[in-house]
Amino acid sequence: MSIYDLKGARVSPMEQARTLYYKAEAYGHIANMGLRVGPLTMLGHLRSKPWLKVLLDCGTLFDMSTKGREGLYRQASAMALSRVVKAITETLEGVFTRPEYTVMHEDLVPPEIIYAMGLNPWMAELLGIMGPLIRSDFAERYIDVSENAGTPPDICSLPKATMGLALKGEMPRPAAILTSNMPCDGGMSCYTVLERELNVPTFRLDVPYNFYDERSTKYFADELFRAVKWLEANTPGRMDWDRLKEICDERNRSVEYQMELWDLIREKPAPLAGEALYLGHMIFMVAMPGRPACTEYMKTMVDMAKRIRAEGGALHNERFRAALWNPPTLVYPELIAWAEQRYGVVTLMDMISYNRHPYIDTKSPQTIMEGLSRIIMQGPMARHTRGPQTNFFTDLFDLYERFNLDMIWMAGHMGCKNTMALNGMFREKCRERGIPLLIIQYDLSDTRVVSPAEIRKQAEGFMETVIKAEPSK
C-alpha cells in the first residue's frame, strides 16, 4: 500500500487531532494486549510469530483511510479502524492466553457456537486478510513457503498464505480445528495442511450443495449439533444454550443497526462508505459476531452516518456510486480512497457484506441452529461460489438497485476459480442491463502478480474511457 497516491485533504488542527486520537487509541489496544498477555510471554510470541510486528504498522492503514477525507467521514473512518484493531487484539489475546480453549475455524463456520461454548474463535484466514491491508507484501513470503512445499501456484493466495504460516511454524496452535467443505478446493486443501502441521483434532462440517430447501437447512443444523458434541469431546468447552441464545439475540441487534445503516447509505450522497462499511462487517459480523461490541459498532456507525448526512454526505464531491464485488482488494485497500479522490466514486457494498438471511430465530436451540445454517449456507463465499450462476448475479443486481449504484467494480481475483469462471457471463449480463462493469484483474494477496499501479491503471482506463469521467484536479 502506498499512501503517496493520495492527496491530503485540508483539515483543521482539531480534525487532525481527532484522527491522531483514534490512531493512538489503536496503538493503545496493541499495548494493552501485550500487557495482558504478559511482556515476557509477548516477547516470546514476537520471536516465534514475526507477523505480529505488522500490527505496529497499523498507522499506515489509518493514514490511508483518512488522508484524503475530511469532516465526520474522516472521523468515522478512523474510529472504525480503531474498533477493528481492538477486536483483533482481543482475539489474539484470547489465543495467546488460552490456547487450550482456542478453536481454529474458517470463515464459513459460525463462530457463535464457539463463543457459546466458552471457547475462543480463531479464524485462521484473519492474518492473511488483515496483514496485506496493513503491509501489501505481508502474505508473499508465506505464499512462497506454501508453493515451495508443493501447493499449486494457481490456487487462491489466501489459503496459500494461511498454509504458509502453518508450514513456517508461525500459526498459533489451537486446541481443535472446525472447518467445512467450503468455500473452494483451495480452502479445503488449506485445512488439510493445517491439520497436519498443527497436529490437532479436526472436524469438517458438510455444507450441502443444494442449500435452499428446509431439508438442507435441517441437515446442516444437525451438522452443527454434531460439531457441538465433537467440540465438547475434544475441548474443555461445554455448550451453554442460554448463552448461545444471548449471542444470537445480540447478533440480531447488530443486524438491526446494520439494516438501518444500509438504508442510510442508499441515500445520495451516501453518508458513509469505504472501510467503515466493509471492514466493519468483516470483523463484527463475520469473524467475531454476537458480542456487545458488534452492536455498539453498528450503532455508532448509524449515528455517525446520520451526522455525516447532516454535514452534506461522506463525499462532498460524490459523482458515482459503486459496489466492489468479490472480497475487496486486500493488497491495495487504498483503491477505495483513491477512487473517491480521483473520480468521486464511493464504494458502498461488496460481496462479503451483502447477506440475504441476516436474522436468527432464537426460540429454541433447533431454530437457532437452523438460523445459523441459513446464514452460512446462503451467505457470501458459500452461496456465490456454488450452484447456478443466479446465486452470484441475483444478489449483485439486487444490491445494484437497492443502493442506487452507477457501476460495478469486480475485484477479479485470479486465484478465485469459481468467480473467474463467471467473468464472461458477468459481462453479458451487465451488458444486457446496461450496467458499466470493470473487472480488475489482480491477485488478492500477491502484488507480484499485478501491482497496485496496474490496478489503478485498469480503473483509470475504465473510468476515463467507459464512464468518461474526468479525474478530479
Place this chain on the structure above:
Amino acid sequence: MPKYFAGCDLGSTTGKAVILNASGKVVASALIRSKIDPIETGREVLEMAAGQVEGLDVRDISYLVGTGYGRNEVPFANENVSEITCHAVGAHYMDPGVRTIVDIGGQDVKAIALNDDGSVLEFAMNDKCAAGTGRFYEAVVRTFDVTLDQFSELSLKAKKVVPVTSQCTVFAESELVSLLYKRHPPADIAAGVQLSVAKRVFTLARRVGIRPKVTVTGGCSKNKGLVKALEKVLRVDIVNLGMDPQFMGALGAAVIALRKQGN
C-alpha cells in the same frame, strides 16, 4: 489563417499524425517508425504531417490531442486522451455504423464495443504479451524470410491450413521452424498462423460482445490474410473504413481536437 486540428498517436512501434481542417477533412497524415525518444517521434511525425499543408507549422495547429502509449510525451499537445477512446472516435467518424473495433497494434490487441453515438461501452486489452501483435508477426516473417506483405499474400494461397498451436512469440518461432522442416507448404503454415491469431483475437473480442459492423484497426489490419481469417472466425464481414486503418487512433484524436473547438 485557416484553422487546423491534429491528433498524434505515439504507439509502441510507430508514430502517426493526422491533421484536419476546420471542416473535418483529412488534409495530412504521416507515419514513422517509433524512435527511442517518444518526444522525438512526436516531433518528427507532426512536422512531417504539417509539411503536407502549405505554410503550416506545428505550432500553428489550433488544437492538438495526443494518444497512444506515449500520449503524455506528444510535443505541443493541448491534452491527451486514451487510445481506446481515440480509436472509437476515429472509427465512428469514418463509419457511424461500426459497433465493434478490433485494434491489433505493435504490442497489444484491443477489442472495443461502441454504442450508437460512438461512445465506448466496453473494452478489453491484451497487453501482457506480444502474442498476436505486430511484434509477433515481425518474428514470424523473419522465420519465413519474407516481408510482412509477402507473408500475408502467401497465406492467401494456402490449399489447407496447418494448425499452429503456439501463440507465444518465442515458442511460435520454434514451432514454425519445425513445421517448415517437416516440409509443410509455407503457404499452409502461414494460413495456420493467421488462423491462430484470429482465434486469439476472437477470444478477446467476445469479452466485449461482437456486434456488426466490425472493423479492424492498427497496423496489423493491413495484413489481408489476417483480416480474412478474422472474418472466418468472427463470422462477420470486416468493414473497410475508407482510410488507412493504422491512422484510426490519430484520426480520433484529431476529431476530438476538432470538437474541442466547437466544430
